[in-house]
Amino acid sequence: MLKIYPAAILVSTAFIVLYLALASTGVLFYFENGEVIGTISGWCERVSGGVFREPANTVSNIGFIISGLLMLRVLSAENGLENVNKNTFTSLNPISVLYAIAVIFLGPGSWLMHGTHTAWGGWADNLSMIMYIIFPWLYNLKEMGQWSVNRFLKTYLLIVVVYSLARWFFGGRLGIGLDLFGLSIGLWIISEALFRFWSPAFRWLSGFVGFIVAAIFGIFPQEIFLNLNEYWWIVLFWVPAIFAKKSPRLCRTYSPWFFLGMASYLIAFVIWLQGYPDTPYCQPDSLLQPHAIWHLITACSTWCFFKFFRTERTILNKN
Numbered sequence: 566m567l568k569i570y571p572a573a574i575l576v577s578t579a580f581i582v583l584y585l586a587l588a589s590t591g592v593l594f595y596f597e598n599g600e601v602i603g604t605i606s607g608w609c610e611r612v613s614g615g616v617f618r619e620p621a622n623t624v625s626n627i628g629f630i631i632s633g634l635l636m637l638r639v640l641s642a643e644n645g646l647e648n649v650n651k652n653t654f655t656s657l658n659p660i661s662v663l664y665a666i667a668v669i670f671l672g673p674g675s676w677l678m679h680g681t682h683t684a685w686g687g688w689a690d691n692l693s694m695i696m697y698i699i700f701p702w703l704y705n706l707k708e709m710g711q712w713s714v715n716r717f718l719k720t721y722l723l724i725v726v727v728y729s730l731a732r733w734f735f736g737g738r739l740g741i742g743l744d745l746f747g748l749s750i751g752l753w754i755i756s757e758a759l760f761r762f763w764s765p766a767f768r769w770l771s772g773f774v775g776f777i778v779a780a781i782f783g784i785f786p787q788e789i790f791l792n793l794n795e796y797w798w799i800v801l802f803w804v805p806a807i808f809a810k811k812s813p814r815l816c817r818t819y820s821p822w823f824f825l826g827m828a829s830y831l832i833a834f835v836i837w838l839q840g841y842p843d844t845p846y847c848q849p850d851s852l853l854q855p856h857a858i859w860h861l862i863t864a865c866s867t868w869c870f871f872k873f874f875r876t877e878r879t880i881l882n883k884n
Contacts (some may be wrong), residue, residue, distance in 0.1 A: 567644065569637055569657065569662055570638055570640075573665075577634065577669060580673050584676070588680065588681075596685065597618075597683050598682065598683060599681075600618075600682065606618070606682075609840045609841060609842055609847040609849055610622050610849055617680045618681060619680070621853070621854040621857040622854055623680040625854075626671070626673070626675045629668055629669065629670075630672035631864070632668050632871075633665045633666065633671075634665075634669065635868070636664070636868070636871050640656060640661050640665065643655050644657045652874075653874070654874040660718075663718070663721070664700055667700055668864075668871075670693045671697055671867070672693075674692060674693025674696075675690045675860065677690060688733055692728070695724075695728050695749070699725075700721070701870070702755075702756040703721055704717070705805070705809075708760065708813040709756075709805075709811060709812070711811060728745060742797070743798050747782070748798055751802060752805060754774060754777075755774045755802060756805040759805050760813050763813065771806055772802035772805075813880075815877045819873070822869045822872040822873035826867075826869030826870045829866045833858070833863045833866065834859075836855050836862065837855065837859040839855040
């Protein structure tokens, strides 16, 4: 595991080189089903006939690769040091490495979508987002459910494999109207609230936090309850309550890194909303694209959350 950092650099570099080689020959575009070259893409940038269909929106994904590689560098440098106040995210171990790799993969996943305009590129992009966003809430459930590392990794892998197959064969909503990425944002905040304020009563009230998260993203309770056939997935807001059987044995410091991570993500989300055709800030021929800025800011968010997880400390005298 000590060689994971140089290996990640090698694999990341190989991905970029291989992409450029295959794109320059046109191989990557054989199954292209995106917008016509010269038109404005769904993410505002004008479609190019070069190796990147959306140059700025593609190359900006390097931010995720850099963020994840920096995490592995930090973890590798600390590994084995006696004077480090260690927790799960201050040494090389399956969980910390998985988080960093999930961050790195956000780069190639999104890169393939914006670079190729293919259905398989879109699948890779969506899968990379799921691989990242399910990590925080599953990790919270691991701690409150007192799962072993092995159980956590198996659960994570099972969700990724099942989702990847369902997304490939049934499309973005998996054939059942479920947006797992959006739901996972809610599950993260719900589980984080439970992690911080766990009590037997709040355990079962925590699902209502999901309605607050949905409202922040523009889905209000009235709309939900008037369209329960569409928003049936709100019952999953209580998944953390089912598995969070005990208060966590760890505590975290939320200021500044958690709040910086959430603030930067919300700012990035506002910018993301501007990255569509016919919006005031859509300049299709500019190198400064709203969607590219979204990539760079959310890459910073992943680093903030990495720093946040590194604040974990064992609660002394915890029964």
